[in-house]
Amino acid sequence: MSTLHTVNKSPFEKTSLDACLAHATAGSNVLLIEDGVYAATKGTAVEQRVKQALDSVKLYVLGPDLVARGLSDDRVIDGISVVDYAGFVDLAAENDKVQAWL
Amino acid sequence: MSETIKQFLYLNRKAPYGTIYAWESLEVVLIGAAFDQDVSLAFVDDGVYQLTKGQDTAGIGMKNFSPTYAALGDYEVKKIFVEKESLEERGLSLDDLQHLVWEDEDDDYAEKDSIKLVSRDEMAAIMDGADVVFSF
Amino acid sequence: MKFAIQVNEGPYQHQASDSAYFFTKAALEKGHEIFRVFFYHDGVNNSTNLTTPPQDDRNIVERWAELAEQHNLDMVVCVAAAQRRGIVDEGEAKRNGKDATNIREPFRISGLGQLVEAAIQSDRLVVFGD
Numbered sequence: 001m002s003t004l005h006t007v008n009k010s011p012f013e014k015t016s017l018d019a020c021l022a023h024a025t026a027g028s029n030v031l032l033i034e035d036g037v038y039a040a041t042k043g044t045a046v047e048q049r050v051k052q053a054l055d056s057v058k059l060y061v062l063g064p065d066l067v068a069r070g071l072s073d074d075r076v077i078d079g080i081s082v083v084d085y086a087g088f089v090d091l092a093a094e095n096d097k098v099q100a101w102l
Numbered sequence: 103m104s105e106t107i108k109q110f111l112y113l114n115r116k117a118p119y120g121t122i123y124a125w126e127s128l129e130v131v132l133i134g135a136a137f138d139q140d141v142s143l144a145f146v147d148d149g150v151y152q153l154t155k156g157q158d159t160a161g162i163g164m165k166n167f168s169p170t171y172a173a174l175g176d177y178e179v180k181k182i183f184v185e186k187e188s189l190e191e192r193g194l195s196l197d198d199l200q201h202l203v204w205e206d207e208d209d210d211y212a213e214k215d216s217i218k219l220v221s222r223d224e225m226a227a228i229m230d231g232a233d234v235v236f237s238f
Numbered sequence: 239m240k241f242a243i244q245v246n247e248g249p250y251q252h253q254a255s256d257s258a259y260f261f262t263k264a265a266l267e268k269g270h271e272i273f274r275v276f277f278y279h280d281g282v283n284n285s286t287n288l289t290t291p292p293q294d295d296r297n298i299v300e301r302w303a304e305l306a307e308q309h310n311l312d313m314v315v316c317v318a319a320a321q322r323r324g325i326v327d328e329g330e331a332k333r334n335g336k337d338a339t340n341i342r343e344p345f346r347i348s349g350l351g352q353l354v355e356a357a358i359q360s361d362r363l364v365v366f367g368d
Contacts, residue, residue: 093361
C-alpha cells in the first residue's frame, strides 16, 4: 500500500525523520512540514542521509513552511519537490493512507 | 453503509508520564475496541517505554496506567508489536516488559502472548499493511 | 474523497492547528469532503471562546469556527480530554456542577468513539500534532 509519511520535526532536535526513513518502504512518499522542512535544505549535516533516502522514497517539502522560515526554493536539495497545501491534499488523496511521525 | 473491516494501527512512539500522549492514546484503543476493527498496536522508539514492568508513580502524583495494558486482551486487542531495535537501542529486552496475554476461546481459553517482537523491517511491513494509522 | 482530520495540539503553542486548518481549507477548496475534524489532547483548547489573541495575530478559534460555519463542518472535541482541560458546554457544566461554559459553537463535545468512527467512515485520516 502506498503511504504518505509526514514529518514535522527538525532533524537536529528530534529523531522523527530518521525513524520515518528507517520505516518508509521503497516507493513511499515523505512530506516535510512545519519544522521538518529544515531537513530539505542543502549543506546541512543530514543532507547525505536525505539524499540517500531519495534513492528509495520520494520526498516533498511544504512551500509555505519553507518561505515562513526564510528558506527559498533554491535552498532545497535537488530531487525534493516543493508543494503547497493543495499539493499536500493531492498527496494525501493519491496515497492509500497518511502516517504522521509526531 | 458498508461494514468493511479496516486494519487499524495505533503507532506509539512516545514515553509515558513526561507527556500525556501515551495515556490518552491508550484511551482511544480501549474505546476503539468496541468498533470491531482489525486492531494492531505498534511500539516503536520511546514508545517501548510504555510497556516496561515495575512502573510506580506514587512519587510523581500521577495515575499509574501501566496495568491497563494488561487488560487489552480482554478488549480483544491481541496484536501488540514491539520493535526489537527500539528495545535494544534503549538497553531493554523483552524481559523488561510486562507479560501481556489474551485468552483464546477456540483453544480452551489458553493464554497466548499478545506481544510479538519484530524487527524494524517487519515493523515497516506492518505499517505498510495498515489502512489507518493513528498517531499521538 | 472523504477526509477525517485529527488535531492533537492547542492553538498558538504549536503549529499543528494552523497546519490542520490550511489542509482542511485546501481540501474543501478542491471539492473534497471533510467528514469530521476531531480535537484531541491539548487540541481541545482550539474550541474555547475565551481566546483573545492580539489584534495583529490570527484568531485560531474563530478561524476554525468560521470555516465550520461556511462548510457545515462537524468539529468534535473529545469529552475526556476536554474535561481534563476545562472545556465546557452546557451539558458538561450541568453534569459536573460548573457555573460557566466556554465552548465556541459549532464545536461540540463528544466521545472518542467519534474519532474511531471518523477513521472508519473516511477514506483518509490525517493527523496533526507534536
